[in-house]
Amino acid sequence: MLKTQSSFADNLNESGTLYLVPTPIGNLQDMTFRAADILKSVDLIAAEDTRNTQKLLNHFEIQTKQISFHEHNSKERIPQLIAKLNEGQSIAQVSDAGMPSISDPGQDLVRAAIDADIAVAPLPGANAGLTALIASGLVPQPFYFYGFLDRKKKEQKTEIAALVSHRETLIFYEAPHRLKDTLKSLLAGFGDRKVALCRELTKRHEEFIRGSLSEVLEWATTSEIRGEFVIILAGNSQPEELAVPSFDLSLSAEEHVQNLIDSGEKTNDAIKQVAKLRKLKRQDVYNQFHHID
Structure with missing residues (x-):
């Protein structure tokens, strides 16, 4: 009506x-x-x-x-x-x-x-999302505002999978105590895209951390995390190439498996995915992850 x-x-x-x-x-x-x-x-x-x-x-x-x-x-x-x-x-x-x-x-x-x-x-x-977007250095339009991802690993993985093909720049919110785990999930799901972390916007300690997902994850792992964050993530410039999910080539197979586990995958499923993506024998990946000679 x-x-x-x-x-x-x-x-x-x-x-x-x-x-x-x-x-x-x-x-x-x-x-x-x-x-x-x-x-x-x-x-x-x-x-x-x-x-x-x-x-x-x-x-x-x-x-x-x-x-x-x-x-x-x-x-x-x-x-x-x-x-x-x-x-x-x-x-x-x-x-x-x-x-x-x-x-x-x-x-x-x-x-x-x-x-x-x-x-x-x-x-x-x-508005925190738009304030962060215009200073991120990433393409400001079109953009897709998502807000907070689900806190549960399984649901979060499903949400990320549904967003992977989006061409738009993506906007997420995250709390400081969940930032590192969320970055791991984003890296596992999206690959090593460009990203900007925007912290304490408009406040005295306002800060922007710009780089690739793997770089900002390293920063989050080695830094004291404080303040509320806006995450501005580059969109997918080649959604037609999604048939083979991307991954960080600098990671070893063992690290790749661990990343998938950290994002919510079961160990055996993670090993199977890594073997398929890297075109390796599943048993070889299994042995490497479990340190079996």
């Missing part, structure tokens, strides 16, 4: 407006004047983490009340927020950092508001 929304026309049903308000991803000076004004003027702020958002509100001397809204209480909270909007209250939804609805339950709230004929007004603002 076709629906048309005029965000700032007089609302005939007298419901409130749901504002989607981006917040800084690090540097508080990236807060827009309009975003601050909206947070001051609404009746309620639906925040992913009220303690984190309170620091932002204190900085800009905003006294608007908050209500928690995150992935663990979204099913309970959405009907409550829609009821308040229908009563004529205006609500601003914010995430911990960056754009609402990206890696938070905002999408479900937006859908519920649209279904209830409530106006949804998005504000422009900071």
